[in-house]
Amino acid sequence: MTAILDITLPARAPFSATLKAGQIMRIIDLEGQQAVDALFYNAQDRSERYSAQDTLAAQASSGGPYYLQTGSVLRSNEGRAMLTLVADSCGFHDTSAGACSCEANTVRFGHETRFMHACRENFLTELAKYGMGKRDLVSNVNFFMNVPIRPNGELTVDDGVSEPGGEIALRAEMDVLVLISNCPQVNNPCNGFRPTPIRIIISDT
Amino acid sequence: MLDLNTLTPAQYRARYLALQEAARRRAATALPPSVTAPQPLEKPLKTETVPPGAYVALRLKRFDVLRITNDSGTPGAALFLWNADDVSERYNAGDTVKLQWTTTLTTGRVLFSDMGRVLASITADTSAGHDSIIGPNGPAQAGTGANGRDNLRLAGAKFGLTRRDLAPAVSLFSHIATDETGRFQYHAAAASGAMVELRAEQNVLVALSNTPHALSPVTAATGPISIAIAHRPPAEDDLCRHFTEEAVRGFINTDEAFS
Ligand SMILES: [Zn+2]
Numbered sequence: 001m002t003a004i005l006d007i008t009l010p011a012r013a014p015f016s017a018t019l020k021a022g023q024i025m026r027i028i029d030l031e032g033q034q035a036v037d038a039l040f041y042n043a044q045d046r047s048e049r050y051s052a053q054d055t056l057a058a059q060a061s062s063g064g065p066y067y068l069q070t071g072s073v074l075r076s077n078e079g080r081a082m083l084t085l086v087a088d089s090c091g092f093h094d095t096s097a098g099a100c101s102c103e104a105n106t107v108r109f110g111h112e113t114r115f116m117h118a119c120r121e122n123f124l125t126e127l128a129k130y131g132m133g134k135r136d137l138v139s140n141v142n143f144f145m146n147v148p149i150r151p152n153g154e155l156t157v158d159d160g161v162s163e164p165g166g167e168i169a170l171r172a173e174m175d176v177l178v179l180i181s182n183c184p185q186v187n188n189p190c191n192g193f194r195p196t197p198i199r200i201i202i203s204d205t
Numbered sequence: 206m207l208d209l210n211t212l213t214p215a216q217y218r219a220r221y222l223a224l225q226e227a228a229r230r231r232a233a234t235a236l237p238p239s240v241t242a243p244q245p246l247e248k249p250l251k252t253e254t255v256p257p258g259a260y261v262a263l264r265l266k267r268f269d270v271l272r273i274t275n276d277s278g279t280p281g282a283a284l285f286l287w288n289a290d291d292v293s294e295r296y297n298a299g300d301t302v303k304l305q306w307t308t309t310l311t312t313g314r315v316l317f318s319d320m321g322r323v324l325a326s327i328t329a330d331t332s333a334g335h336d337s338i339i340g341p342n343g344p345a346q347a348g349t350g351a352n353g354r355d356n357l358r359l360a361g362a363k364f365g366l367t368r369r370d371l372a373p374a375v376s377l378f379s380h381i382a383t384d385e386t387g388r389f390q391y392h393a394a395a396a397s398g399a400m401v402e403l404r405a406e407q408n409v410l411v412a413l414s415n416t417p418h419a420l421s422p423v424t425a426a427t428g429p430i431s432i433a434i435a436h437r438p439p440a441e442d443d444l445c446r447h448f449t450e451e452a453v454r455g456f457i458n459t460d461e462a463f464s
Contacts, residue, residue, distance in 0.1 A: 048368075053341075054343065060388070060420055061420070098297065103320045106458060107454045109224070133293075150383065152382075153307050155307060155308050
């Protein structure tokens with residue numbers, strides 16, 4: 001494996017890169033319990049983008065769970081395969097709870113949290129570099145984030161189950177623009193109340 | 206003022222657990238029928254029947270009430286909403302379930318936008334369930350027949366919107382739930398005559414499609430749904446506006462735009 005890119009992304013920071021079809025992106029949760037929010041766009045036509053509902057509907061139809069794990073195919077709003085989760089040490093990644101925002105924080109945690117940093121601030125900053133904005137901010141994946149949906153309908157953000165050094169690998173099935181927010185949230189347990197750095201490696205195999 | 210940037214992890218955890226505890230208490234408390242009974246819908250401004258496979262694009266003013274009745278027990282109806290005054294603000298499925306700590310959308314709950322504001326309240330509901338995790342069907346389930354994804358796009362197009370303006374949607378009139386193995390199971394379509402009522406809390410654009418849930422074993426609509434619209438501002442003691450502390454904060458954000 002020769003890395004095309006190998007970086008440590010600091011706690012709370014945004015990132016973006018374009019993957020060519022066939023390339024692999026690894027994300028390493030260096031210290032454990034760190035949520036990594038990610039958005040995906042078809043690099044050739046960015047109005048085709050990741051869709052949590054297309055992904056979960058296809059996965060449920062083939063007997064799969066409501067969360068993402070090894071073998072999960074991340075699908076676009078056209079139902080097409082964008083990426084495949086080819087390796088995963090964690091076994092549970094959320095795609096239903098969305099990314100944190102300043103505005104949602106005021107509702108969830110009180111108006112005193114309004115000016116704390118949030119994933120959607122990271123995403124908007126990164127989207128702007130590609131001429132995109134709020135209309136392009138759709139459903140996302142929360143890697144390493146533990147969001148159980150219980151049989152009674154309850155949905156909570158629970159303590160992360162990702163160990164230090166935990167790793168996922170995604171294979172691009174088309175040319176994909178990837179946006180990442182290394183989640184800064186401290187008002188729920190998604191980051192162990194202590195955001196930490198992650199490592200991102202992109203390679204051809 | 207509380208300096209949130211200097212709290213310890215234990216202090217943040219205590220704040221979170223207190224909110225979770227309140228949410229669980231709310232969810233576990235059944236409301237008496239005197240509180241949840243549907244109010245009469247007097248003098249409708251508009252009524253319409255939506256045939257199987259068809260859709261409507263509606264414009265509602267703040268405090269208009271939209272009553273959707275499943276006349277035929279058809280397995281689902283797809284729904285999406287935008288703020289009519291700024292269409293970049295739209296329904297946000299993730300925030301709706303996360304901010305209310307539940308995927309169960311029924312009387313008392315609200316539909317949140319991406320801006321921490323309420324687009325619509327669920328003021329009445331006799332159905333067996335509405336889902337915003339898996340959502341409406343698409344061509345993958347419906348084949349060449351009418352489907353929720355394309356109908357929501359068509360309804361959006363009538364307001365000049367494109368596929369960029371759609372995000373995860375709601376599928377009304379279908380009961381799904383996770384099981385102990387982490388699989389979603391499709392339980393049942395709503396019975397004939399089931400009704401859900403939404404009150405617009407902003408001026409909103411509504412896309413509504415008579416097409417099934419993505420997991421419905423019946424992949425085409427089996428009969429009509431009907432709609433009725435009336436104007437009915439909330440009473441002082443309105444259920445949805447006081448149901449949870451999250452809703453109270455969401456309405457502070459919402460009403461700010463109209464004060
Ligand atoms: Zn976040």
